[in-house]
Amino acid sequence: MTDHTLDTLSASLQTRAINTLRFLSVDAVQQANSGHPGLPMGAAAMAFTLWTRHLRHNPRNPKWHGRDRFILSGGHGSMLLYSLLHLTGYDVSLDDLKNFRQWGSITPGHPEYGLTPGVEMTTGPLGQGFAAGVGMAIAQAHLAALFNKPGHELIQSYIYAIVTDGDLMEGVASEAASLAGHLQLGRLIYLYDDNHISIDGSTDLAFTEDRAKRFEAYGWHVQKVEDGNDVEAIDRAIQEAKRDPRPSIIMCRTIIGYGAPHRQGTAKAHGEPLGDEELNAAKQNLGWVLEPRFYIPDDVLAFFRKAVERGRELEADWKMRLEAYSRLYPQLGAELKRRLAGELPEGWVSSLPTFPADSKGMATRAASGKIINALAPVLPELIGGSADLAPSNNTKIDGSPAFQKDSREGRNFHFGVREHAMGAALNGMNLFGGVIAYGGTFLVFSDYMKPAIRIAALSHIPSIFIFTHDSVGLGEDGPTHQPIEHLAALRAVPNLVVIRPADANEVREAWKVAISRRDGPTALALTRQAVPTLENENAAQLARGAYVLKDFGEPEIILMASGSEVSLILDAAQKLHEEGRGVRVVSFPSWELFEMQDEAYRESVLPKRIQKRLAVEAGASLGWERYAASVLGIDHYGASAPYKVIFEKFGFTVENVAAKARALIA
Numbered sequence: 001m002t003d004h005t006l007d008t009l010s011a012s013l014q015t016r017a018i019n020t021l022r023f024l025s026v027d028a029v030q031q032a033n034s035g036h037p038g039l040p041m042g043a044a045a046m047a048f049t050l051w052t053r054h055l056r057h058n059p060r061n062p063k064w065h066g067r068d069r070f071i072l073s074g075g076h077g078s079m080l081l082y083s084l085l086h087l088t089g090y091d092v093s094l095d096d097l098k099n100f101r102q103w104g105s106i107t108p109g110h111p112e113y114g115l116t117p118g119v120e121m122t123t124g125p126l127g128q129g130f131a132a133g134v135g136m137a138i139a140q141a142h143l144a145a146l147f148n149k150p151g152h153e154l155i156q157s158y159i160y161a162i163v164t165d166g167d168l169m170e171g172v173a174s175e176a177a178s179l180a181g182h183l184q185l186g187r188l189i190y191l192y193d194d195n196h197i198s199i200d201g202s203t204d205l206a207f208t209e210d211r212a213k214r215f216e217a218y219g220w221h222v223q224k225v226e227d228g229n230d231v232e233a234i235d236r237a238i239q240e241a242k243r244d245p246r247p248s249i250i251m252c253r254t255i256i257g258y259g260a261p262h263r264q265g266t267a268k269a270h271g272e273p274l275g276d277e278e279l280n281a282a283k284q285n286l287g288w289v290l291e292p293r294f295y296i297p298d299d300v301l302a303f304f305r306k307a308v309e310r311g312r313e314l315e316a317d318w319k320m321r322l323e324a325y326s327r328l329y330p331q332l333g334a335e336l337k338r339r340l341a342g343e344l345p346e347g348w349v350s351s352l353p354t355f356p357a358d359s360k361g362m363a364t365r366a367a368s369g370k371i372i373n374a375l376a377p378v379l380p381e382l383i384g385g386s387a388d389l390a391p392s393n394n395t396k397i398d399g400s401p402a403f404q405k406d407s408r409e410g411r412n413f414h415f416g417v418r419e420h421a422m423g424a425a426l427n428g429m430n431l432f433g434g435v436i437a438y439g440g441t442f443l444v445f446s447d448y449m450k451p452a453i454r455i456a457a458l459s460h461i462p463s464i465f466i467f468t469h470d471s472v473g474l475g476e477d478g479p480t481h482q483p484i485e486h487l488a489a490l491r492a493v494p495n496l497v498v499i500r501p502a503d504a505n506e507v508r509e510a511w512k513v514a515i516s517r518r519d520g521p522t523a524l525a526l527t528r529q530a531v532p533t534l535e536n537e538n539a540a541q542l543a544r545g546a547y548v549l550k551d552f553g554e555p556e557i558i559l560m561a562s563g564s565e566v567s568l569i570l571d572a573a574q575k576l577h578e579e580g581r582g583v584r585v586v587s588f589p590s591w592e593l594f595e596m597q598d599e600a601y602r603e604s605v606l607p608k609r610i611q612k613r614l615a616v617e618a619g620a621s622l623g624w625e626r627y628a629a630s631v632l633g634i635d636h637y638g639a640s641a642p643y644k645v646i647f648e649k650f651g652f653t654v655e656n657v658a659a660k661a662r663a664l665i666a
Contacts, residue, residue: 009303014231017300018048019286020087022259025079026282027293028100028107030273035101035109038256038269039077041282042228043162043193046252049234050160050191051084052304058311059089062118065340065433066318068157069136071121073129074164074193075110076271081119082107087296087304089311090118094294113431113459121431122459125451127170130190131421132455133161134176135428135437137185137247138403138413142383143434145408147336152325154318154336157432158242161190163249165203168192168211172451175421180247181219184405188247189238193228195256201267212251221246228254259286339381339434342518349512351378355504361532364563365468367504368526369394371511372438376400376411379515383429384438384464385413387422392528393440393468419445423452426463436515440466442474443483443525446490456521457495463521464514470500470525471618472650473564478640488620490523497592500525501542502566503533506589509542513593525563529643532567536587545594546586546605552577555584557665558606560628561616562588565652569616572657581665584610591623612664616657618647630664632657 009017025040056068072081079100085092092106099105106116110124120136123129137159144155167173180188192211196203212222221244223237234252241248257269260282274282280290289295326333338345351374355367375382376397383403386395396412403410415422422439429437446453446467456463472482490498497517499510507526514522534549541547549566552573559569566587573583586605588594594602606613606627614632615624621633632651639646647653 013299013303014048016297017303018044019288020296020300021048021080021083022286023283023288024083024086024097024294024296026274026279028079028082028097030276030279031098031293032101033273035079035273036076036271037260037274038195038197038271039074039164039193040080040083041258041260041264041269042195042254042256043077043080044258045229045231046162046191046193046234046254047080047084049231050238051088051307053235054158054238055160056157056314057307058315059085059118059308060311061315062090064315064318066154066157066315069120069133069159069432071123071129071133071159071161072111073123073133073161073167074126075123075129077162078107078109078111081111082116085116085118087301088307089305092117094296098294113461121428122455125455126164126166127172127176128424128451128455129161130163130167130170130173131176131424131452132428132431133159133188133190134180134185134421135425136432137180137188137428138183138425139429139432139435139437140187141183141185141408142403147332149325149329152321152328154322154325156187158187158189162193163190164193165195165198165207169207172420172424175418176424177215177218177220179416179418179421179425182405183403184219184245185247186245189241190247190249191234192249192251193254194251195254197256197265197267197270199267199270215249219246221248223248223250225250225252228252229258261285335380336434342433344515345378348375348378348515351375352508352512354508355533357535358533361530362504363528363530364501364504364507364526365392365394365528367507368466368511368524369396370504371508373398375511375515379436381435382438383411383413383435384426384440385415386440387415387419387445388417389441389468390414392442393466395438395440395466413439415439419448420452423449423463423465424455426465427452427456427459427461430461430463436462436464438464438466440468442469442481443467443486444469444481446483446486446523450489453490453496453521453523454493457493460495460519461521462518465521465523466526467523468526469528470563471527472634472638472646473618473643474528475643475646476640479637482638483619484634484637485620485622487525487617488622491591491623495520496523497521497590498523498525499542499590499593500563501589502563502587503531503536505533505536505539506542506587509539510589513543527564529564531564534567534570542587542589543593544597544601545590545592546588548605549585549587551584553582555610556582557612557614557661558584558586558610559614559616559657559661560586560588563617565616565618568652568654569657571654572661575654575658576661581661583661588615588627614657614661614664616652618650618652630660632660
């Protein structure tokens, strides 16, 4: 037993506590007539051991920063987590369990961060929890290196997860496991529900490599527990994992649907209710009462609920140690409290540079790099890197080492060519708290990390995704690397703010939005090629999504664009004005921010009386029809050539924009 176990209990009480987890879970699945009973029945003993003997948490304050983190990466087994939360005293009632998978409940089919108290991570898309846990362990290690002092180790959280065959099959888990092993993230401990069954049947159908050797090759500490119901063996393995400096995976051989006489060990136990007959047979098999459903023995509940008082004690002790630390190290203590509270330092915006108008200008990726390095001294929590593209993405923080196993204080991250793991790790880093984490790659590779982006948006995680080389403007690398449909795809993600700034000063404003935005992720789309720095006193209006850059006389037509095409429509408007036309030029960096504005503001930028509107963007035209009568876009793949040639061949010239505008006016 570890020193923070709830208490010693009889074998009988322990067995009934584990079976309570099993049957609360399968009763809820049966009542909903929907769900996954197999994982909760097979993994209940693992979960029990972890939650009662190791997990440091406070059910009455799920956000206490000193807690350990637990992720149910196999989110389809969500009822196991909801049962744990209810039994240990979180604000998850028995009625909430009975409303599993129902409209308006806080117990949805898969766990959702921010909806259910105690859920640390939105899971269900397999591999996401596994990879996000790696990000949490990165953040823990980084903060520990910065703030822990001998005798005052405040940042000591373990990151635990229950992972599944499906998690280990997903590519994102392989990416993340490789990174975790390289970084030697020793406070990462995963329990593998090794039941040899997936939806199609036995894992022998498609998943036959030696998983132990695979993780040993990644640099993980690997243990095997032959009986996943052996609490003492699981406990010993977790204790051993804590002593090892490597990330750990404990392979627990379990039986899916354990106890169900006709379904245990079969694919039928995975994703459908047992049915009343099989459910009752399982209860009889394990010595459980048939009625009432959702039965919780009083002594079992009393045992689990000791987590409440224990959690209060753990948090009170941690806060006392934080205050002692703050007296010894007042500056570090104040900084740690600020960062854990998610508060930005006063005056951070004043660190941002302004850029003079310049016809040559710079690439917006280069401007972003300058902004990052202007922010870095005043926002020490700003950390990030790239998926092996740091020189191209301009993501490096000058003067800081790389985060490595022997330099945890480093703020620069080499994620390797692992875009998907990078996206998921950023989510974990930002969820852990105390850091503002960003990551970069080419816009075309946003496809590789789309599931992590979607999880960030669904979960309101403030991850910052930097996507450079944002159009055919990247040039000679050709259509394999030239994003076409990617802006449209990202804009379709609810709660993701996509910003494509026009020049260096709009990049500055885009970073202000990204840093300030705490209720969801931000994607910055940045150019490879240089773009002019515009004469523009209204760049701060970027925060409103779209704004009037310039009116050439009384407008009869509106030209709108994002990013590198803004300077193009500005030149075309000048040409049209010289011909006697009235033109409004609208910089339109973010649809999402614009839609957040009130009707009066949107009308002031795009008056309904002016219906002659042309949108110009070097990407798919899909979606622009909501704002413009005509679109100059690219609805085909690109080409390998110098970018100026590509723009000319695809019609992104002053002459062609002006011609399309004239056709609208006529």
